[in-house]
Amino acid sequence: MEPGGLRNGDRPGLPPGPGPGRQPSRTGGVLVLLAPAARFQSGRDVRKEGGRRGGRGFAACDMNPPLVEIADLGRHAGETVTLRGWLCGRRFGGGIAFLHLRDGTGVCQCVVEAAAAEAFAAAAALTLESALSVTGAARADDRAPGGYELTVRDLALIHAAPPYPIARKEHGVDFLMSHRHLWLRSRRPVAVLRVRDTLVRACRAFFEARGFTLVDTPILVPGAGEDASTLFPVEYFDRRLFLAQTGQLYLESACMALGKVYAFGPTFRAEKSKTRRHLTEFWMIEPEVAFAELDDVIELAEDLVCCVVERVLREREPELRVLGRDPERLRAVRKPFPRLTYSEAAERLRSPGLLKTLEDEFQRDRSRLAAWMAELEELERRLRGLSRPAARERIERQIAERREEIAELEQDLSNRPGHIASAQSFAWGSDLGGSDETILSRQFDRPVFVTHYPVRAKAFYMKQCAEDPRLVLNMDLLAPEGYGEIVGGSQREDNLDVLLRRMTEKGLRPEDYDWYLDLRRYGSVPHGGFGLGIERTLTWLCGLRHVRETIPFPRTRGRVYP
RNA sequence: UCCGCGGUAGCUCAAUGGUAGAGCGGGUGGCUGUUAACCACUAGGUUGCAGGUUCGAGCCCUGCCCGCGGAGCCA
Numbered sequence: 001m002e003p004g005g006l007r008n009g010d011r012p013g014l015p016p017g018p019g020p021g022r023q024p025s026r027t028g029g030v031l032v033l034l035a036p037a038a039r040f041q042s043g044r045d046v047r048k049e050g051g052r053r054g055g056r057g058f059a060a061c062d063m064n065p066p067l068v069e070i071a072d073l074g075r076h077a078g079e080t081v082t083l084r085g086w087l088c089g090r091r092f093g094g095g096i097a098f099l100h101l102r103d104g105t106g107v108c109q110c111v112v113e114a115a116a117a118e119a120f121a122a123a124a125a126l127t128l129e130s131a132l133s134v135t136g137a138a139r140a141d142d143r144a145p146g147g148y149e150l151t152v153r154d155l156a157l158i159h160a161a162p163p164y165p166i167a168r169k170e171h172g173v174d175f176l177m178s179h180r181h182l183w184l185r186s187r188r189p190v191a192v193l194r195v196r197d198t199l200v201r202a203c204r205a206f207f208e209a210r211g212f213t214l215v216d217t218p219i220l221v222p223g224a225g226e227d228a229s230t231l232f233p234v235e236y237f238d239r240r241l242f243l244a245q246t247g248q249l250y251l252e253s254a255c256m257a258l259g260k261v262y263a264f265g266p267t268f269r270a271e272k273s274k275t276r277r278h279l280t281e282f283w284m285i286e287p288e289v290a291f292a293e294l295d296d297v298i299e300l301a302e303d304l305v306c307c308v309v310e311r312v313l314r315e316r317e318p319e320l321r322v323l324g325r326d327p328e329r330l331r332a333v334r335k336p337f338p339r340l341t342y343s344e345a346a347e348r349l350r351s352p353g354l355l356k357t358l359e360d361e362f363q364r365d366r367s368r369l370a371a372w373m374a375e376l377e378e379l380e381r382r383l384r385g386l387s388r389p390a391a392r393e394r395i396e397r398q399i400a401e402r403r404e405e406i407a408e409l410e411q412d413l414s415n416r417p418g419h420i421a422s423a424q425s426f427a428w429g430s431d432l433g434g435s436d437e438t439i440l441s442r443q444f445d446r447p448v449f450v451t452h453y454p455v456r457a458k459a460f461y462m463k464q465c466a467e468d469p470r471l472v473l474n475m476d477l478l479a480p481e482g483y484g485e486i487v488g489g490s491q492r493e494d495n496l497d498v499l500l501r502r503m504t505e506k507g508l509r510p511e512d513y514d515w516y517l518d519l520r521r522y523g524s525v526p527h528g529g530f531g532l533g534i535e536r537t538l539t540w541l542c543g544l545r546h547v548r549e550t551i552p553f554p555r556t557r558g559r560v561y562p
Numbered sequence: 563u564c565c566g567c568g569g570u571a572g573c574u575c576a577a578u579g580g581u582a583g584a585g586c587g588g589g590u591g592g593c594u595g596u597u598a599a600c601c602a603c604u605a606g607g608u609u610g611c612a613g614g615u616u617c618g619a620g621c622c623c624u625g626c627c628c629g630c631g632g633a634g635c636c637a
Contacts, residue, residue, distance in 0.1 A: 094593035114594070143595060163572085167587055168598050171573060174629060230635075246637095271635055272563070284637070400574080407567090414566085415632065433634085476637095485637060533637035547637095558629060 065135050071105035073148045076138045083108060083150060084133040084158070086185070087126050089168075097123040099152070100145075101134065102185070109144040110134050112152040119155040129185070131158040170400070180553060181562045191319035192549055195312055196538050200264070202311040203285045203532070206304055207262045212287060215254040215261045217247025222512070232270045232280075243268035246531060249461070249516050251288035252492060255527055256519055262287040274557050276546040277434070277484060279535060281555040288529030294463075294473040294491045297528040298449055301477055301487050302337050304532065305447060309333045312541055325543035329481070332445040339449040342471070345432065345440055349423040358420045358439065362413070369409050376402045431457040432476075437485055441478040447486070451475045460502040462490040463528075475530070483540035489530020496520040 068081040085103030092098075095114035100107055112123040119134075126132070136152040143149075166182055176183045183189055207214070220234060221244045231242035247263040254261045263286045270280065287300060309330050312320070320327050340348070348354060379399045419435035426436060432450065441448055452471040455464060462472035474490035493499045499520055503510050510517060538550040548554035553562060 089597090091596040091599055092593090093596065093599090096594040096596075098596050098599095100597095109597085111595080141595095143597080145597070163588065165572075165587090167573060170586095172630095174569095175573065267637080269636065273633095273635065275631060275633090278636075282637070411567085411631075418633085431635085434636085435633090488637060531637065536637055546631095 068138075069105040070101070070103045070108045070146075073106070073108060073138050073146075073150075074140075077140050077148065078138070080135065080137050080153070081150070082133055082135040083110070085131070087128055087130050087132060088185070090123075090126060090128070092124070095120075099123060099126065099134070101132070101150075107146055109141075109146065109149040110136070110152050111149055112155065116153055119152050122155045122157060123152070125160075126157070127161050128164040129182075130161045132156060133158060177548070177554070177559060178561065184552060187322055189549070189552075191322040192538070192542055192544070193552065194319050195316045195323075195542055196534070196550060198312050198315050199308055199534065199538055199541065200285075202308040203264070203304065205311075206307045207260075207285075207287060210260065212260040212262045213254075213258045215251060215258065215263055216265060217244065217250040217254075217263045219244050219266065230269050230271050232268050245269050246284070247286055248288065248529065248531070249513075251286055251529060252461075252516070252519055252527065255288040255290045255529070256523065256525075259291075260287070260289050272557055275434075276548075277536065277539075279547055279551065279554055279556055282547075282551065283534040284531045285534065286529060286531040288527065290527045291525055292491070292528045293526050294451065294475065294528060297489050297491060297530055298339070298451070298475050301475070301489060301530050301532070302335055302449075305337075305477070305487070305537075306333060306335055308537070309541070320542065323542050323544070325541075329445075329543070330541065333480075334446065337447050337449055337477070338444050339451060340440070341452045342432075342450055342454065343428065343452070345436075345450050346426050346428050348443075349426045349436055349439065354439070355420065355424055358416075358423070362416050362420070365409065365413055365416075369406065369413060372402060372406050372409070376406065429454045429456060434484060437476075437478050438482040441480050441484065442482050444480055446480055448478050448480070449475050450478060455502075458490070460506045460508060461492050461499070463493040463526075464498060464502075473528075477530075479537070479540040481540070481543075483536065485533075486537045486540060487530050487532045489528065491526060491528035494520060494524045494526055496524065 065080045065082045066076070068076055068083060070083060070085070073081070073083075083101055083103060085101040085108075087099055088102040088107060089100030090098065097112040097120065099110040099112065101110050112120050114120050133156045134150060134152045135154040136150045138148060138150050140147060141149045164182070165179055166176070166186065184193070204214075220236060220241045223231075223240065223242055231245055234241045234243060245267055247265060247267075251261055251263055263284075265283065266281055267284050268281055269278075271278065285304075287304075289296065289300065292300075313327055313330055317327050320330075376399065379402065415435070419439065422433060423436055423439050431453070432440070440450070451474065452465060452468075453474050453476075454470055455462075455472050458472050458474055462474045465471040465473055472490060474488075476485050476489075477487035478484060479486045493502060496517060499517065500510055503513065535547045535550040538544075539547045542550070544550065548556060
């Protein structure tokens, strides 16, 4: 079990109370609504239904209340309107019911009083996530979450749900992921998906504004690639193909035709990684530009990230707050981003100054852990002295939260000495490890570029540095706060002979790439591009712990359901 | 592939080798302004699977399955 559970924390729950069939005498009206014919009718045309059944007033002047989305409710204060949606929370007093209706645009508290006898009986029988339409007077009310509420006159059940599995309390990751198809309805996943939408739109708008052409690259590709062990094999009639892990080689071809191109699509990695940063299926935005050198590629990535951050801040601040993300952290993301060469990064990792910083930090965190443990003991002691369930529950919640934080910090601390040692003994020539990236990126308040990696750590298509042939003209962009690499790119090798040599060194067969080599035969020009990982970027923007929350249906090594 | 942690009620978790429990959720009753409502009552279990040690195993041992996150690798 992962330390601690994911807090659902956003699902207005179903308090203990009446359910279907509970009070036959009171739910008589509802049973009628549940009959197939009635259900069909209300589903067919809710507006007519609401107006007709309402009788009073509307029948006389032959008007149906307008169908309104919850987000627009404020513009209809004082009017009688109809809302449709799903029941996402309910509280029930003896003679009053509070229904929280969710329609995808917002949540509205609908108040049903005993005076509206039929609607009140219907409300008594509602289960969480049932679909319904309600008609009544909209009005502003400070007591309502969202500021507006509806006094219900008519309530029509569109579909009655059986007891809903996702409760308002916290659930474990495994449970929530197994119910991802329903979990998506909760506030938190909705917020993440909205930021994702904005992120993708921002990227598209960015490239469109700069004259890029969208080019789709194939998903089924012949073996080749870089390392076949990281590709998913696919049976393709009588041969073996693979799911693409990048569209880059094809984009290089397209950029020689169109100048500036980009691809946005899924990509697949068969690495057996099981970490919070890995998915086997994820999405990438990949631009590729002709007549571009490394500096141009870096500047493009910098502009893109700034543009995306700016738009997310402009359009999705409420969602960031739902996720507990402090928008101020993102406001620091401005040009220029710091730039380090790989060699400077290596030096930095080995420096005595960094060692001291890391060790101090380690000591501080150990003290913090000790303090938390003491706090936990104190809470547990207090709990033993309490008998009233309500008071106990509050303490128990605090205990659970503390335990979660302690477990996470303990794990972090147990990794820390290894990370520090690995940074200190970092050997020039190898790629930066995840912990090295974390250590580096924590030193800045905005993303940082690391450039000019050793040739042997990088792919064959990256252009070798003219001044120092041990290096390639590449760049990685590390997100701050320890989120790690979100962009990887390079200037591409445009010299046919060098490219052939690099391929041979990497054990690749040039004949498999003949079409790619043609690009260096017919009008080869300096060019380059990069790939930006949508999910990792989103994880950083939203301040999440795990990439799997950023994609509707994550594919990880351990999970392909739902 | 390796290392570590875990699997107990629908969910989240307790339980020195000695009678399997709580909160939430479900059910029943009460309450006309609730905000994760509250109060009372109630049902709910082959402790992941298979062996073993023991008078006695949720707990100890062995093997397996599943999940989690860390390493390697990567965006």
